[in-house]
Amino acid sequence: MGLNHAAVAALDRLTRRGAAHAHLDESLHMLTVLAARVPEVSAVMRSVERYRPTALSRLSGSAASRLHYWLGRRRYEAGGYAEALAHFSRVTGSDARSAEARLFEGVSHVRLRRAGPAAAAFERAAESADPQTRELAWLSLARLRYSVSMQVPTETPLSRPLGGALAAWRQIPMGSQRFVGAFTEETWALYLGGNPTLALGHAHALRMPELQVGGASDAEVVRAMIQLEHCQWDALEHTVERFTRASGPQLVGADRSVRMAATRDDAWRVLLAVRAHHSRIPRPVRHQVRSALGGDVLTRQVQQVRSIDRERASLAGLGLESQLLTRVRADLDAARGRAVERAAGLTRAALVEMRDGLRARASRMDTIELELNTQRRRELVHPNNRPMEPAEGGPITTVQAGQRWPWDGEWWPDELPHFRQSIQNRCGR
Numbered sequence: 001m002g003l004n005h006a007a008v009a010a011l012d013r014l015t016r017r018g019a020a021h022a023h024l025d026e027s028l029h030m031l032t033v034l035a036a037r038v039p040e041v042s043a044v045m046r047s048v049e050r051y052r053p054t055a056l057s058r059l060s061g062s063a064a065s066r067l068h069y070w071l072g073r074r075r076y077e078a079g080g081y082a083e084a085l086a087h088f089s090r091v092t093g094s095d096a097r098s099a100e101a102r103l104f105e106g107v108s109h110v111r112l113r114r115a116g117p118a119a120a121a122f123e124r125a126a127e128s129a130d131p132q133t134r135e136l137a138w139l140s141l142a143r144l145r146y147s148v149s150m151q152v153p154t155e156t157p158l159s160r161p162l163g164g165a166l167a168a169w170r171q172i173p174m175g176s177q178r179f180v181g182a183f184t185e186e187t188w189a190l191y192l193g194g195n196p197t198l199a200l201g202h203a204h205a206l207r208m209p210e211l212q213v214g215g216a217s218d219a220e221v222v223r224a225m226i227q228l229e230h231c232q233w234d235a236l237e238h239t240v241e242r243f244t245r246a247s248g249p250q251l252v253g254a255d256r257s258v259r260m261a262a263t264r265d266d267a268w269r270v271l272l273a274v275r276a277h278h279s280r281i282p283r284p285v286r287h288q289v290r291s292a293l294g295g296d297v298l299t300r301q302v303q304q305v306r307s308i309d310r311e312r313a314s315l316a317g318l319g320l321e322s323q324l325l326t327r328v329r330a331d332l333d334a335a336r337g338r339a340v341e342r343a344a345g346l347t348r349a350a351l352v353e354m355r356d357g358l359r360a361r362a363s364r365m366d367t368i369e370l371e372l373n374t375q376r377r378r379e380l381v382h383p384n385n386r387p388m389e390p391a392e393g394g395p396i397t398t399v400q401a402g403q404r405w406p407w408d409g410e411w412w413p414d415e416l417p418h419f420r421q422s423i424q425n426r427c428g429r
Contacts, residue, residue, distance in 0.1 A: 010331070068091050072086075072088040099125050122137050135172055230426060254359075271298065301346065308335050
């Protein structure tokens with residue numbers, strides 16, 4: 001009858017009886033089918049987890065892979081990384097689920113502090129035909145290589161692991177929604193890896209108008225830290241003022257966004273409105289909110305509610321009344337309530353995390369500004385006669401294919417990774 005969510009509820013009652021129910025074993029096949037038909041599978045997996053491992057071992061093919069993928073996800077989310085790996089290793093085939101399993105294998109190995117197997121899993125996931133999975137794999141590989149580079153002593157600023165991390169970050173195309181985040185991570189890596197000229201060039205690249213969708217940038221914090229370390233007070237003051245102008249409205253907007261999702265129903269309405277692009281979220285923080293509420297988990301929750309609503313409408317269209325239909329209707333109402341509750345909770349958590357991230361970034365800049373004021377006062381007592389660079393910083397050049405030329409004010413996408421901005425060190429005696 002197409003009442004998949006009602007079937008999930010019925011099988012939940014059946015599997016609770018365990019071996020006492022005569023049709024327990026054959027119901028496992030029904031659950032494998034339902035796992036492919038409902039958008040959010042947590043209720044299905046609760047029933048699957050009631051079966052003995054011997055029953056699961058008798059499954060094969062795509063049905064087995066599907067169940068092991070979701071069982072692995074549940075173990076991963078509960079912190080059971082070794083158990084999760086055992087399930088992910090049984091996800092085979094060439095479909096998207098297989099590539100996602102390799103991705104979660106890699107993250108599980110990272111949690112268990114196994115860099116080698118993690119890198120191998122990410123590299124396999126990066127071969128996926130699905131662009132979203134492929135980009136996540138490259139990002140994960142870049143972060144892993146960067147972490148390794150920070151632990152490996154080297155005499156050169158760009159060690160081999162860090163060079164590998166940069167190469168992985170650059171696999172994210174400019175048209176991707178993940179590009180700005182990946183390029184910002186690369187900027188931090190260059191700064192912490194001891195290459196301030198290239199890090200400043202990346203911070204400059206992120207000022208490209210087409211990339212200014214998020215307002216104040218984390219790359220501006222990198223710029224400020226480099227200028228602080230080189231005692232370039234005029235340029236640092238300019239950076240702080242520029243950041244503060246953009247950051248202030250963002251913080252106000254983030255606080256309002258969290259308040260707009262104070263209750264379950266409010267959070268659900270905010271989620272639907274943001275996804276439909278007609279929300280009342282303040283403009284300065286709209287990009288951040290859309291990004292925070294655009295993940296796969298929330299997408300599945302929205303699809304779950306809409307799928308249940310279709311079943312409820314189908315049930316109402318039957319025009320019948322019976323004890324069974326009454327129970328099915330109650331099952332669907334309860335399933336919808338749980339899905340909305342989970343979606344609302346995830347929405348509130350995502351908005352709070354976004355707000356706290358913006359606050360933390362602003363706090364870092366406040367600390368830098370405090371140090372700037374301290375150093376300004378110090379130079380009144382102990383003058384530093386070394387000349388300061390202009391407020392916009394030192395000259396910007398593009399270095400590409402062995403050639404160097406000054407930036408002329410035009411932005412070209414292929415030049416973004418190749419900008420350099422020089423900076424003179426005024427510190428010291």
